[in-house]
Amino acid sequence: MNDTKKAYILNTISVILLFILLHLMLTGGMFTRRWQSVVILLCINVILAVSLNLTTGVLGQIALGHAGFMSIGAYTAALITKKYMADFSATDQVPLGIYVIALIIGGLIAAFVGLIVGLPALRLRGDYLAIVTLGFAEIIRVIIEYLDFTGGAQGLRGINKMTNLYVIVAITLVVIFLMFTLGRSRQGRAIISIREDEIAAESSGINTIYYKTLAFVVSAFFAGIAGGIYAHSMGILTAKTFGFMKSVEILIFVVLGGSGSFTGSIVAAILLTVLPEVLREFADYRMLVYSILLVVMMIFKPSGIFGRYEFSLVNTPKDIKRYFAKRTQKKKGAVQDDNNTES
Amino acid sequence: MTTILKASDLGISFGGLKAVSGFNLTLETNDLVGLIGPNGAGKTTVFNLLTGVYQPTEGAIELEGHSIMGKTPHHLVKLGIARTFQNIRLFKEITVLDNVKIAFDHQMKTSLLSSMFRLPGFWKEEKSIETKAIELLKVFNLEKYRYYSAGNLPYGQQRKLEIARALATDPKVLLLDEPAAGMNHTETHELMDTIRFIRDRFNIAILLIEHDMQLVTGICEKITVLDYGKIIAHGLPQEVINNPNVIRVYLGDDD
Numbered sequence: 001m002n003d004t005k006k007a008y009i010l011n012t013i014s015v016i017l018l019f020i021l022l023h024l025m026l027t028g029g030m031f032t033r034r035w036q037s038v039v040i041l042l043c044i045n046v047i048l049a050v051s052l053n054l055t056t057g058v059l060g061q062i063a064l065g066h067a068g069f070m071s072i073g074a075y076t077a078a079l080i081t082k083k084y085m086a087d088f089s090a091t092d093q094v095p096l097g098i099y100v101i102a103l104i105i106g107g108l109i110a111a112f113v114g115l116i117v118g119l120p121a122l123r124l125r126g127d128y129l130a131i132v133t134l135g136f137a138e139i140i141r142v143i144i145e146y147l148d149f150t151g152g153a154q155g156l157r158g159i160n161k162m163t164n165l166y167v168i169v170a171i172t173l174v175v176i177f178l179m180f181t182l183g184r185s186r187q188g189r190a191i192i193s194i195r196e197d198e199i200a201a202e203s204s205g206i207n208t209i210y211y212k213t214l215a216f217v218v219s220a221f222f223a224g225i226a227g228g229i230y231a232h233s234m235g236i237l238t239a240k241t242f243g244f245m246k247s248v249e250i251l252i253f254v255v256l257g258g259s260g261s262f263t264g265s266i267v268a269a270i271l272l273t274v275l276p277e278v279l280r281e282f283a284d285y286r287m288l289v290y291s292i293l294l295v296v297m298m299i300f301k302p303s304g305i306f307g308r309y310e311f312s313l314v315n316t317p318k319d320i321k322r323y324f325a326k327r328t329q330k331k332k333g334a335v336q337d338d339n340n341t342e343s
Numbered sequence: 344m345t346t347i348l349k350a351s352d353l354g355i356s357f358g359g360l361k362a363v364s365g366f367n368l369t370l371e372t373n374d375l376v377g378l379i380g381p382n383g384a385g386k387t388t389v390f391n392l393l394t395g396v397y398q399p400t401e402g403a404i405e406l407e408g409h410s411i412m413g414k415t416p417h418h419l420v421k422l423g424i425a426r427t428f429q430n431i432r433l434f435k436e437i438t439v440l441d442n443v444k445i446a447f448d449h450q451m452k453t454s455l456l457s458s459m460f461r462l463p464g465f466w467k468e469e470k471s472i473e474t475k476a477i478e479l480l481k482v483f484n485l486e487k488y489r490y491y492s493a494g495n496l497p498y499g500q501q502r503k504l505e506i507a508r509a510l511a512t513d514p515k516v517l518l519l520d521e522p523a524a525g526m527n528h529t530e531t532h533e534l535m536d537t538i539r540f541i542r543d544r545f546n547i548a549i550l551l552i553e554h555d556m557q558l559v560t561g562i563c564e565k566i567t568v569l570d571y572g573k574i575i576a577h578g579l580p581q582e583v584i585n586n587p588n589v590i591r592v593y594l595g596d597d598d
Binding site for chain 1: 394396417428432435437447458461465469472
């Protein structure tokens with residue numbers, strides 16, 4: 001309990017510091033417009049990565065249609081704010097309350113679709129979810145292009161923009177918080193137990209179908225939220241953006257960071273969003289670099305950068321200390337062994 | 344003495360193969376019954392029938408007088424049937440403590456939102472479950488390993504942890520599938536004491552599959568012998584091991 005309280009205090013302090021830093025950078029003019037949009041994209045990718053990590057990393061089911069849920073959230077939220085702005089508002093600034101409500105409704109609809117898609121696939125043991133979600137994302141894309149009210153193939157235009165960095169960073173932090181708390185609760189434990197051994201989980205009283213669906217639905221919900229943020233940062237939506245490559249990109253965040261580790265997903269999402277921006281000249285080679293990175297990763301550290309390790313302000317310093325203590329001990333041990341052989 | 348678990352005329356066929364047929368069993372409170380038989384006799388199949396992994400094609404199972412046919416395994420755990428596995432099935436990469444906590448899940452009420460937003464109810468229940476889990480680990484002398492990954496425990500301790508996890512579900516009947524497999528003589532003896540102790544402390548009925556005759560005759564009050572899916576003997580240990588049918592099955596015919 002003591003450590004938990006300490007963690008909460010430390011985390012709150014660091015969040016406040018982060019916002020002060022953000023504020024200073026924004027008012028100090030250190031953020032160009034381009035970097036502001038990079039930070040928004042980064043937040044979107046972080047939300048996508050942690051939400052997929054719940055399904056792929058924590059539950060252990062591969063899902064290849066995360067962009068599909070993102071698109072549902074994006075279109076729903078965009079249509080809601082568009083409707084609201086057209087009917088009730090004179091300015092082109094979306095009120096914060098409406099924005100958040102639109103995001104949540106977008107998330108809920110994505111979650112509902114997740115339930116319909118996930119339930120039949122998750123009733124079975126095995127990797128059926130990968131196939132089902134792969135097909136689902138493509139179907140959604142085609143449907144969006146076919147329908148009229150989504151703007152069809154031309155895309156949905158004139159979405160009111162919402163690019164307030166404070167709000168978007170705050171939402172991202174809340175999502176990360178919720179993911180960590182979910183991971184360390186009875187629901188999180190139950191979901192992990194299914195990854196570890198589905199049969200044993202079932203015979204420990206875990207309703208595996210319920211928890212599998214729960215994880216997938218929550219995952220779809222947050223993908224929908226990310227979609228809503230994306231819609232309002234871009235101002236225009238086309239169904240093509242949410243193609244198979246987008247789903248794969250999200251999966252890469254998770255696998256590269258270490259599936260099962262939220263820390264890993266966050267770090268990988270940040271790295272893979274910022275790096276292409278810094279190395280813009282090589283933007284064409286992005287997917288190539290991703291693939292090479294993945295191959296190298298699979299060879300040298302198949303569990304991803306972080307494996308299943310989670311960063312925490314309380315435990316990580318201890319872990320680092322312990323790691324170095326062990327290393328020096330090992331070195332000492334090696335020296336002693338040398339002495340022994342000599343004598 | 345009240346009857347807890349009753350199987351009557353239980354049978355299952357896989358295609359044309361009758362894996363188990365005409366299986367009868369009655370377990371009463373504080374019973375300690377052994378289920379033995381040569382390899383492939385259908386012992387584990389019986390376990391899978393009793394725990395809802397397989398649905399019987401004939402016969403009936405009753406738990407405290409109510410039929411439990413057609414129920415899923417996790418539902419049966421809730422009703423009070425817990426089991427362990429022949430080849431240990433722990434959640435290897437998570438801590439010993441969490442392994443036990445998972446088995447408490449169906450007794451917990453915290454909702455998803457309460458967990459995610461860390462409402463007061465979450466802390467309260469989490470604390471009480473932690474205490475319960477540690478108490479249970481203490482019974483098995485495992486509390487010092489509580490933060491170890493379950494997969495890093497020595498073999499004997501893993502067996503114990505699996506039993507502890509099964510007990511955490513608060514069962515009325517405990518089914519142990521070869522608890523002494525891979526254990527040496529001393530470990531087996533220690534296990535015998537543990538099993539007896541569990542039965543007395545938790546007041547449950549225990550049914551165990553075992554190959555180690557010393558263990559079976561040492562602690563079981565009744566023994567059922569299976570061969571080719573059929574019961575060939577049932578009774579007190581001394582009767583059973585002197586039964587000519589049993590001897591024939593285990594040692595072969597005279598000719």
